[in-house]
Amino acid sequence: MANLRINLCGLTLKNPTVLAAGILGNTGEILKRISKHAGAVTTKSISLKPRDGHETPNIVELENKSLLNAMGLPNPGAENFLQELKIAKSGAESPIIVSCVGFSVDEFVKVAEKIGNLGDAVELDLSCPNTKGTLEFSQSPEVAAEVVSKVKKIVKKPVFAKLGPNVNKISEIAVACEKAGADGITAINTMPALAIDVETGKVILTNLSGGLSGAALRPVAVRCIYDIYENVRIPVIGTGGVLSGEDAAELMMAGATAVGMGTAAINEGPNAFKRISNELDKFLHRKGYKSAAELTGLAHKR
Amino acid sequence: MANLRINLCGLTLKNPTVLAAGILGNTGEILKRISKHAGAVTTKSISLKPRDGHETPNIVELENKSLLNAMGLPNPGAENFLQELKIAKSGAESPIIVSCVGFSVDEFVKVAEKIGNLGDAVELDLSCPNTKGTLEFSQSPEVAAEVVSKVKKIVKKPVFAKLGPNVNKISEIAVACEKAGADGITAINTMPALAIDVETGKVILTNLSGGLSGAALRPVAVRCIYDIYENVRIPVIGTGGVLSGEDAAELMMAGATAVGMGTAAINEGPNAFKRISNELDKFLHRKGYKSAAELTGLAHKR
Amino acid sequence: MTIQRSFELVDIVKETPKVSTFFFKFNKIAEPGQFLMVWVPGSEEVPMSVAYSDKKSIAISVAAIGPASNSLHAKKIGDYIGLRGPFGKPFTLKIGTKRIALVAGGYGAAPLGLFAERIKSSHKEVQIDSFLGARTREDLLFVKRLEKVSTVYISTNDGSTGHKGLVIEPFEQELKKKKFDCVYTCGPEMMEKAIFDICAKNNLDLQASLERIMKCGFGICGSCMMDDLILCIDGPVVEMRELKRLKEFGVSHRDKAGVLQYWKK
């Protein structure tokens, strides 16, 4: 067995797989359950007030294990989530990353104040493409930097900035976040997309557009991670289309230190983390690598 | 049989399928061959000087009929292409769209001067993600508008601006092009992406990153077309991931007047146009539509 | 490609004044207890248990009670309706089973009806007692369907037919006379809770199909979470062993935001 352990900003992950924000992560009990196999678990993105999310349909299944979603950030709100975090912390078997979201810089700060120090790290969802205004935080280096630096003043734990692909140049935004004090980057969020049911001629999602995730997103994620790795020194949680151990290896070779997974966990349930970290282990063994950490950034060597 | 005929800026297309730029389109004879079944044919993007393109590997096949390519705009150059256009015009059975590309505004103008009036329309490739600098033309509304308005002064035929998805807001760029006089928009070009061969740890494409096309791109294309249709009045050649007649219907319902196809023609060869326009015909018949033109923008009706 | 979303509505059968069964052309086979996410284009998407399923078609039996269900009732044959799934864990029969009880409230008769039919086609030896309850006679669902494959016990709140009172009462009665290897229930949570209490007391095996707000069907939205179960994946059918340790069963559920809410008793 290869050494799967990863050091992510001082946190020890038992393997590089991380539950991505927004999937399965809204109750303390589920976070605990997934922490059995995942190297780290990210909570749903928590806003200041409870949100019902968008009306259904909020999801479109695409061929080839890809999804379109416009959940609309349903979450119980920071206040109600205190209790869930308490449950999660009592017995979680891997670090908990608290995803915070806001509809203004100020709201990000308030959410971070309330729950940002109760997990092991914070992730700032600067790039949700499915709610009005939230995508813009990661479309401007200045705004992204402002959120990061203000939250950094409050939170004692490592802070990750989560970026999306729908920008002119993602590495510019990552650099701005690094300069503003971010301890890491999570890349990427979903890509804005839309699907129409041709039988009825209707847009499927109530929100009209949604975010593309899963296999279709992976080559885009790999490119973003590769670009970011070339331009920053802080670690990257690579996320996008990881459905197998070899997919995880690809994102790590591109520059990821750990690997987030959303769609895989949707397709397969909590079992995905166990399977994929096993597959990664087998891959490392077959290719003669001693540890998962060796993979990070390998494709940059000429 | 439904009426498949389409009016695109005064050009009559016998069906809505269009050979997308960059595939199969670099010789007069092939353009003629494809014009038998396609509603229109777009040439390879022609630059001022001949270009060898990037060194191989220049293509990665992905699951689910998607591709990553970094051809690097191989083309015989405007001067050599005069002869090919002459051959194409002698007997082409559908309109020829001449795709022009430049590495400066000035070069776009020079190419358009040389070959822009020799086909039936011009497409300006403002969004090639695979060569240094070419993507930027469609990442700024001002630059895109400048290219369009300067080319419009020279070219007497309809001018289409081809845009890519890798921008903060594609509809802004489309609006700028419309204001600058563009007669139509072609959307979308490929999405920047990257693939690593995990067996060897090497980036596959010699150019490192490439453009994602095919099935994986379709939901992104549908979103872009939908957004553009809401914001401009000029017609859109919708392009991205069309592999079946129902895919074509989806892009049209999103707002496309005609439908470009690249990856389908790669997977299947010239036969793709015949098959897909037949499938579209069957779809129209099954759903009781009288003409293909009825589909355009259908999903915008509430 | 978008995995086919909408399917042709090929038949509608009125079962009771409120409930109709909708048949669709559909080529995936569902197990009894699994559910579909059903979307009426232009309206919402909600979960519905599978009432019939074969290689070519699938059906759901829907009570018209609110916006989503009413919008489906407004549809005609030939219309297209969005279907995703089937999702979730089905009812299962343990090896060696000789006699089972089905306890259904309302549209719970739909998945249990399908379950009884499937058992009879592959395990003829199994004895089935079905307990059906409704407010009044005309609301009873699938009586004839279940009579073909089981012994049926009927209860109505108003006594218009069968036993007057709750479905639980005839069930308790039979329990004294027969040995059930397993009890299967689908209906309002309070009814299920009562059945659970009886089974727990009598040391009987139980499978209950639980209902929660389900906005996605496969682990995203968070509304169906129940303790550490994700009901759309780990359920909707939950076994005795799990039911016993669930703190939220019969007590609380989550709203659309995922906030814990207590059932009104």
Next chain:
Amino acid sequence: MTIQRSFELVDIVKETPKVSTFFFKFNKIAEPGQFLMVWVPGSEEVPMSVAYSDKKSIAISVAAIGPASNSLHAKKIGDYIGLRGPFGKPFTLKIGTKRIALVAGGYGAAPLGLFAERIKSSHKEVQIDSFLGARTREDLLFVKRLEKVSTVYISTNDGSTGHKGLVIEPFEQELKKKKFDCVYTCGPEMMEKAIFDICAKNNLDLQASLERIMKCGFGICGSCMMDDLILCIDGPVVEMRELKRLKEFGVSHRDKAGVLQYWKK
């Protein structure tokens, strides 16, 4: 997922001083005449004809002459090499064929060797005459392989073995004595052109595998275009009927930019 790109090199067989055959673990079966796009990670990707193919492995026979082919020759067993394909139209046998001629120059013996073997395993009755040519004795490829399944006629430019001179000469000789239902050729274009002229004159059917710059393998790059044929899709094997109308055959080809270039005669 990226469709598997690189495959394990499991064996290397030195055939001549310049040509080696490289075997890979590979599970798609190729037809004789089809080609692979072969990428040595870190170097270029070029087309190579399939020399052997079964359910578990595939092989190419490569002449070390320039950057791409030399980088492959530098590889060892256990290394991973990128393979895409198989692509293109293969050699085909028409129903009722009794006798055929294979005319190979250089590594052209690889696809024709595979073709002869396939014919012998399914159509034993077909008589095969193989004409192999090379500069000198030690450059001759697959003589033994072809002797097992056909009558072999050898030519060398220096006369170190067999007929001294061009491969065309013994072919013309035999032509006078035998009736070939079809001729199959793979080698330098000028040799193929000469064979074509002979066949056309004698009203013989012909299939020729043509070589062009191929930078993609399936219709994108434009370098393999020949009149209105896309050789990577419509070829590399082209039949007599097509060859007759091709203006570029033996005359011109396209460079990497797609510019028409005339062959030096």
